[in-house]
Amino acid sequence: MNNIFNFCAGPAMLPHDVMLQAQKEFCNWQDNGVSVMEMSHRSPEYMAMASEAEQDLRDLMDIPDNYKVLFCHGGGRGQFSAIPFNLLGDKLEADYLLTGQWSKSATLEAKKYARITDTNIITITEQGKTSVLPCAQWPINAGAAYVHYCPNETVDGIEIFEIPETGVVPLVADMSSTILSRPIDVSKFGLIYAGAQKNIGPAGLAIVIVREDLIGHARRAIPSIFDYEIQAKSNSMYNTPPTYSWYLAGLVFKWLKAQGGLVEVEKRNIEKASLLYSFIDSSNFYENNIDKSVRSRMNIPFTLVDESLNSAFLSASKAAGLLTLKGHKSVGGMRASVYNAMPLAGVQALVKFMADFEKDNI
Numbered sequence: 256m257n258n259i260f261n262f263c264a265g266p267a268m269l270p271h272d273v274m275l276q277a278q279k280e281f282c283n284w285q286d287n288g289v290s291v292m293e294m295s296h297r298s299p300e301y302m303a304m305a306s307e308a309e310q311d312l313r314d315l316m317d318i319p320d321n322y323k324v325l326f327c328h329g330g331g332r333g334q335f336s337a338i339p340f341n342l343l344g345d346k347l348e349a350d351y352l353l354t355g356q357w358s359k360s361a362t363l364e365a366k367k368y369a370r371i372t373d374t375n376i377i378t379i380t381e382q383g384k385t386s387v388l389p390c391a392q393w394p395i396n397a398g399a400a401y402v403h404y405c406p407n408e409t410v411d412g413i414e415i416f417e418i419p420e421t422g423v424v425p426l427v428a429d430m431s432s433t434i435l436s437r438p439i440d441v442s443k444f445g446l447i448y449a450g451a452q453k454n455i456g457p458a459g460l461a462i463v464i465v466r467e468d469l470i471g472h473a474r475r476a477i478p479s480i481f482d483y484e485i486q487a488k489s490n491s492m493y494n495t496p497p498t499y500s501w502y503l504a505g506l507v508f509k510w511l512k513a514q515g516g517l518v519e520v521e522k523r524n525i526e527k528a529s530l531l532y533s534f535i536d537s538s539n540f541y542e543n544n545i546d547k548s549v550r551s552r553m554n555i556p557f558t559l560v561d562e563s564l565n566s567a568f569l570s571a572s573k574a575a576g577l578l579t580l581k582g583h584k585s586v587g588g589m590r591a592s593v594y595n596a597m598p599l600a601g602v603q604a605l606v607k608f609m610a611d612f613e614k615d616n617i
């Protein structure tokens with residue numbers, strides 16, 4: 256087990272210590288005689304765990320008091336629909352920044368509900384998607400109900416570290432694959448959301464962090480489970496929440512705190528990503544052509560210069576215990592996802608494997 260490293264982009268590996276703890280209390284949680292997934296979400300024991308998880312997330316991200324934290328169903332894509340339903344208010348249009356696959360998917364979904372014309376779709380990547388325009392050059396529309404962007408494009412390997420200045424227009428961020436990987440200033444955002452299966456816990460759960468003044472303007476025809484006002488009033492228990500995912504997310508939050516919080520976590524993420532990128536850059540055998548200023552720390556795509564070696568690379572890496580390195584089908588090549596749970600030892604093992612594979616095939 257300890258020699259296996261899972262580089263899957265999502266659902267991704269969870270911290271090993273968290274998995275062991277969940278295993279230990281799987282059938283008998285806190286001496287209740289039953290699993291946490293077999294008990295009422297309204298029991299005092301469950302409610303205490305749920306609010307502790309929220310508080311731990313608030314501590315980790317330093318979430319201001321005027322923001323609600325919601326534990327929702329429907330993953331990241333559920334929010335692609337929930338956001339226009341909740342945030343358009345009496346406006347018709349919203350701006351969507353385009354940087355890659357996920358921001359494109361969010362735009363397509365929002366188009367069903369909002370007026371999103373060519374001027375609202377703002378492409379900020381340059382020259383074959385290798386760099387991103389400086390934030391001051393993004394032509395944001397003053398009349399937009401909100402500006403949506405994706406700070407980490409999981410498929411493309413692009414991460415935007417600069418927070419866009421959008422003035423009074425609320426900024427909405429899909430942080431599915433970067434949340435909790437580094438400290439951020441939550442007060443710069445109107446809404447932050449994330450599907451859980453990259454840096455939080457099991458798939459299905461979505462975390463929504465939303466400024467209070469943006470709640471309560473939903474369209475009348477919104478499905479109730481997507482209505483932030485209803486979810487906020489019921490502490491995310493309007494219907495049965497994804498109880499087991501919430502519990503596991505809570506364990507991950509405690510684990511992150513025990514690591515020293517996000518300042519420490521960011522240091523490790525920088526160390527892991529730098530190790531892999533500097534190896535790739537030093538080699539003539541592997542390539543990553545994303546501009547250095549926007550290279551993702553979480554998802555590191557790379558290609559073999561000789562693509563005919565792809566399947567040999569994948570079978571040899573799998574045999575070496577380095578799993579799911581195949582790139583997304585739309586991009587090809589390879590991708591190593593190195594979320595918070597990936598230890599430095601995993602990246603070291605990958606770099607060693609890549610160096611050996613290069614020697615054997617040059």
Ligand SMILES: *Cc1c(COP(=O)(O)O)cnc(C)c1O
Pocket residue numbers: 265329330331332333357405407408409429430431432450451453458459
């Ligand atoms: C994985 C991912 C999603 C989709 O999440 P689902 O839970 O599958 O809907 C959305 N946005 C980004 C950036 C992602 O990485």
